[in-house]
Amino acid sequence: MLSWTLAALAVAAAPVTVAAAPVADCPLRDAAFSLDSPxxxxxxxxxxxxxxxxxxxxxxxxxxxxxxxxxxxxxxxxxxxxxxxxxxxxxxxxxxxxxxxxxxxxxxxxxxxxxxARYDNDRPQFDLQPGKPHILLFEKINGFKDEPGFNAAHAAFIAMAARKGWNIVTTNRGGAFTPENLSHFDAVVWNNISGDVLTLAQRKAFRDYIEKGGAYIGVHGSAGDPSYFWDWYADTLLGARFVGHPMQPQFQEARIFVDDKTHPAAARLPATWTMKDEWYSFAASPRLTGADVIARLDESTYSQNGGFGEKLSMGDHPIAWSRHVGKGRMFYSAIGHLPQSYSEAHYVAMLEDAADWAIGKSASPTTAHE
Incomplete structure (x- = not known):
């Protein structure tokens, strides 16, 4: 009898979770089938x-x-x-x-x-501490997920927050992207986000948040999908579309040049450094869409052979960049497939200083890009 009573009390004390309404505004809900369908x-x-x-x-x-x-x-x-x-x-x-x-x-x-079905309207509740920068670590993935790299990036941002005094909270729910909720955050970090993850209303909330002064920080897989179904994200926010990475071999040592030493994200970086990772190539340099290129690859130091024998050389090969989008700021780094990349001292310094820049802790050399 006692055990039954305790069990009943435990159930009664459990928080009530109200199921979110089913998603009805996913971006391709009404699109005709075609060769270009996901x-x-x-x-x-x-x-x-x-x-x-x-x-x-x-x-x-x-x-x-x-x-x-x-x-x-x-x-x-x-x-x-x-x-x-x-x-x-x-x-x-x-x-x-x-x-x-x-x-x-x-x-x-x-x-x-x-x-x-792969989208959601769930509304997480966050405990945000006053007097600290608020950062949302977003981790909803519908596409490719590399667990070791994803977990290492998560741990790295949590550790940065502890060092820097940021209030960082985590969610894997797209329903967190509402105007009211986003208004509480100084920056949103996309941790290796792959696949389309936001409904039409959530897309609008995020775009408005950025253009009105919010900040985006993306790492590696957040710009690594072979196909994107949100043009604003790929062409305006990122300003570059992924075309592939080497497979012969996949992970290689390469030299990185610091392209803009005046950018706050480069404050603690040497003129060059070498590290091993999976190196993304893009259809065109984001420099052509107005990005401030912070770091670029020395293509003479690694092979650009793709998995189907294609050449992935770009010439001008940015690997980390920033820009203003409306009144907001974005920073993206293509480094970060290998988990050990998130403990490489130079890379961690760049991410940490880029986040400080994104949340407005340092001045920006970047001109506005509407």
């Missing part, structure tokens, strides 16, 4: 999957689980069907007809529900 949305639709598999001679159904999973996080959320067709050697002549077939398929209510 692979996950094709796989989730029996009719679209059957049409694609037939046109691709069964190659879609034989994809390895790494690509074919439909529960997030999954690689299928960051690849389009077109990209997969090219990867598996599907008949290019059959693709236009497949695209036409896919576009003719109805997008049903079941499709709406399946497409929106």
């Amino acid at each position: 692979l996950i949305d094709v796989l989730l639709s029996p009719s679209a999957k059957a049409a694609a598999d037939q046109a691709m001679s069964g190659k879609l159904s034989s994809l390895p689980p790494f690509f074919a999973r439909t529960d997030a996080p999954t690689f299928s959320a960051i690849l389009t069907l077109r990209q997969v067709a090219m990867m598996v050697g599907a008949d290019a002549k059959a693709l236009p007809a497949l695209d036409t077939k896919l576009r003719s398929l109805p997008v049903t209510e079941a499709d709406h529900i399946a497409r929106c």
Whole structure:
């Protein structure tokens, strides 16, 4: 009897969690099926999957689980069907007809529900301490997740906060992105975010937050998806689109040049340093979209051969940069796949000083980019 009473009291004392309303405004909810659909949305639709598999001679159904999973996080959320067709050697002549077939398929209510299931409206409650910079460490991942690097980045930012006196809180819920909630934060850190993670309302809240004076800090995988379905994030905030990284070998020693020693993020950096990581390449230098390049790679010190034999050299090869977006600030570093990168002294110093710059603790040399 006593044990039953204690159990009942424990249940009664548990906090009540009100389930969030199902997401109805995921970005591609009503989009027609096509070759440029996220692979996950094709796989989730029996009719679209059957049409694609037939046109691709069964190659879609034989994809390895790494690509074919439909529960997030999954690689299928960051690849389009077109990209997969090219990867598996599907008949290019059959693709236009497949695209036409896919576009003719109805997008049903079941499709709406399946497409929106990887988003959320959950509203976490944060205990924010007065008198300290408030930083939101955002960790919702729908695409590729490398646990060791992700965990090392998490630990590094928590350690920085302890050293610097920041009040840092963590969430993996997109529902945290509301105007009222974001207004309490000096900066939002995207920890290796991969895959589309914000609803339309959450996207608007985050964009408004940045353009009205907020700050974004992104590391590695936060700009490493083969496909992006939010143009503002890829083309305006980041100002660069990922095209690949070396695979022959994947992880290499490379020399890094400090390009702008006047930037606060470079205050403790030497003119050059060498470290080992996975080195991203982009379709074009973010310098062309107005970024202040803080560090760049010396391409003569590592091989740029991609996994399919493609050359990933850029010439001008930025690896860390910042910019103003409206009244807000952004900083991104492509370094950070290997967990040991987050204990490399120069890299930690750059991240720490970049965060201080982002939250307004140091002056900015960067001109505004509207």
